[in-house]
Amino acid sequence: MTSLLRLQGVTGGYGDADILQDVTLHVDDKEIVVIVGPNGAGKSTAMKAVFGMLNVRAGSIVFDGDTITKWATDRIVQRGISYVPQVDNIFREMSIHENLEMGAFLKKGDLSAAYDRVYSLFPDLKERRKTAAGTLSGGQRQMVAMGRALMLNPKLLLLDEPTAGLSPRYMEQIFQICRDVRDTDVAILLVEQHAKQALAFADRGYVLAAGQNRHEGSGADLLADREVAEMFLGG
Amino acid sequence: MDMLELLNFYIIPGLVLGSIYALGAVGITLAFAILRYAHLAHGDLATLGAFIALAIVQASGMPPLAALPFAMIATAVVAVGIDKGFYEHLREKPKIITVMASLGIALMVRAVVQVVWGVDAESYVRGIVRPETYWGLRIKDREIWTVVFMIVLVAALQIFLARSKWGKAMRAMSDNPSLALLSGIDNRKVVVLTWIIAGGLCAAAGVFLGINTELKSMMGWQMLLPMFAAAILGGVGRVEGAVLGGLIVGVAEELSVLVLPSEYKAAMAFAILLFMLLVRPTGLLRGKVL
Numbered sequence: 001m002t003s004l005l006r007l008q009g010v011t012g013g014y015g016d017a018d019i020l021q022d023v024t025l026h027v028d029d030k031e032i033v034v035i036v037g038p039n040g041a042g043k044s045t046a047m048k049a050v051f052g053m054l055n056v057r058a059g060s061i062v063f064d065g066d067t068i069t070k071w072a073t074d075r076i077v078q079r080g081i082s083y084v085p086q087v088d089n090i091f092r093e094m095s096i097h098e099n100l101e102m103g104a105f106l107k108k109g110d111l112s113a114a115y116d117r118v119y120s121l122f123p124d125l126k127e128r129r130k131t132a133a134g135t136l137s138g139g140q141r142q143m144v145a146m147g148r149a150l151m152l153n154p155k156l157l158l159l160d161e162p163t164a165g166l167s168p169r170y171m172e173q174i175f176q177i178c179r180d181v182r183d184t185d186v187a188i189l190l191v192e193q194h195a196k197q198a199l200a201f202a203d204r205g206y207v208l209a210a211g212q213n214r215h216e217g218s219g220a221d222l223l224a225d226r227e228v229a230e231m232f233l234g235g
Numbered sequence: 236m237d238m239l240e241l242l243n244f245y246i247i248p249g250l251v252l253g254s255i256y257a258l259g260a261v262g263i264t265l266a267f268a269i270l271r272y273a274h275l276a277h278g279d280l281a282t283l284g285a286f287i288a289l290a291i292v293q294a295s296g297m298p299p300l301a302a303l304p305f306a307m308i309a310t311a312v313v314a315v316g317i318d319k320g321f322y323e324h325l326r327e328k329p330k331i332i333t334v335m336a337s338l339g340i341a342l343m344v345r346a347v348v349q350v351v352w353g354v355d356a357e358s359y360v361r362g363i364v365r366p367e368t369y370w371g372l373r374i375k376d377r378e379i380w381t382v383v384f385m386i387v388l389v390a391a392l393q394i395f396l397a398r399s400k401w402g403k404a405m406r407a408m409s410d411n412p413s414l415a416l417l418s419g420i421d422n423r424k425v426v427v428l429t430w431i432i433a434g435g436l437c438a439a440a441g442v443f444l445g446i447n448t449e450l451k452s453m454m455g456w457q458m459l460l461p462m463f464a465a466a467i468l469g470g471v472g473r474v475e476g477a478v479l480g481g482l483i484v485g486v487a488e489e490l491s492v493l494v495l496p497s498e499y500k501a502a503m504a505f506a507i508l509l510f511m512l513l514v515r516p517t518g519l520l521r522g523k524v525l
Binding site: 088 | 400403404406407410411413414415416417418419420421
């Protein structure tokens with residue numbers, strides 16, 4: 001079976017310096033995959049490479065049968081990958097509904113099915129659809145950000161540290177939302193600081209350090225691995 | 236001094252002048268919020284718009300208000316052309332370079348106006364206009380038209396920004412440019428749209444200044460400071476703030492004559508600008524701090 005997304009030997013960075021060294025990873029259909037690792041390991045960079053925001057010097061990125069290594073961002077969005085940045089991921093001064101509308105900017109025709117889908121995933125948002133997104137709490141903002149990204153009905157959702165700065169209660173809520181999103185046939189690749197919780201909830205995980213793959217396996221296996229535990233999870 | 240005198244000689248002329256400032260300030264605030272630089276050629280574009288309307292009035296004999304839409308379209312085309320010819324190539328450079336380039340554009344546009352139309356004062360219609368009296372208020376027709384047109388144009392713009400897909404795209408680009416790009420919004424189209432609107436409003440400001448006073452090659456440049464003061468007073472990126480700011484600056488300039496020699500009228504805008512930047516840089520309606 002071919003993977004939905006496959007990074008093969010990806011090496012690249014922002015300027016001349018390579019942040020990623022020979023990174024290989026894959027995401028299958030309807031799978032939640034987490035990338036963990038210490039600060040500065042290149043976790044977010046790996047995600048940006050997928051989204052065409054990085055200068056990839058070697059290796060390839062294949063999504064759903066297409067080699068997207070050199071594609072422009074808007075073409076990747078059209079093809080079915082959405083990205084939620086870690087910070088500044090909403091339009092603060094626009095209403096929740098307008099945020100979703102902007103997420104579907106590239107879509108022509110009737111948007112009602114897309115709105116229904118997002119509002120059924122996030123019923124809280126529907127009640128407050130006219131509210132300016134900047135006035136919401138951290139957890140609700142994250143929902144708006146994910147809702148915006150889901151409007152184009154992507155096959156793969158990239159989440160850059162969705163639980164950063166959220167309380168444990170919201171973290172659990174975001175993870176539950178990720179499962180709900182996955183159950184609507186969307187694969188998720190996310191980067192996480194909270195390695196233990198994220199590995200416990202994800203289907204599979206990759207441990208990245210110094211821009212290189214170090215370990216991979218199911219979440220449970222990685223959690224049980226002593227070396228991983230000592231290196232990255234604080235014992 | 237009684238109330239009627241205050242209204243007739245200060246408040247009403249102040250509101251008219253303020254409406255003219257508002258038209259320019261709305262364009263400045265949009266350019267500031269979406270393109271993220273201070274556009275110093277805004278005043279001279281207004282001059283160009285006013286003189287284009289003069290050419291139409293002289294050639295066709297139509298009244299200046301009828302020439303206004305054509306002048307707005309022509310100035311919008313010029314504004315888009317300037318962007319394509321100059322600013323577009325500087326997009327990736329630090330913004331201060333574009334600010335300086337816009338100063339150069341200001342001088343170029345003014346030079347074109349001076350070469351084509353000369354440096355003497357002109358007017359759309361010769362002769363003296365007597366004000367009508369409404370319950371003791373002395374108001375000229377052209378003053379009513381100025382305020383009414385400003386309100387209509389700004390209201391139309393607000394509806395466009397609030398309701399239309401591309402209006403929302405402009406707000407999104409102003410709100411969070413990187414997320415707008417991630418959402419697939421075409422930055423180039425938003426920039427063209429911004430210049431069409433800013434250019435058109437520029438011409439309206441110039442034409443109404445010309446209708447209410449006279450046309451001079453320096454008319455727009457002299458409006459630049461009050462227009463910036465208005466945009467910052469209202470809050471950068473806030474259309475309704477630019478209108479409020481324009482009206483306040485206009486009235487404040489007229490009222491300043493009561494306590495200061497009239498040569499210092501223009502210093503009023505500068506004082507308001509300084510005061511606002513010191514006390515509340517986000518402006519009255521909480522705009523951006525760039």
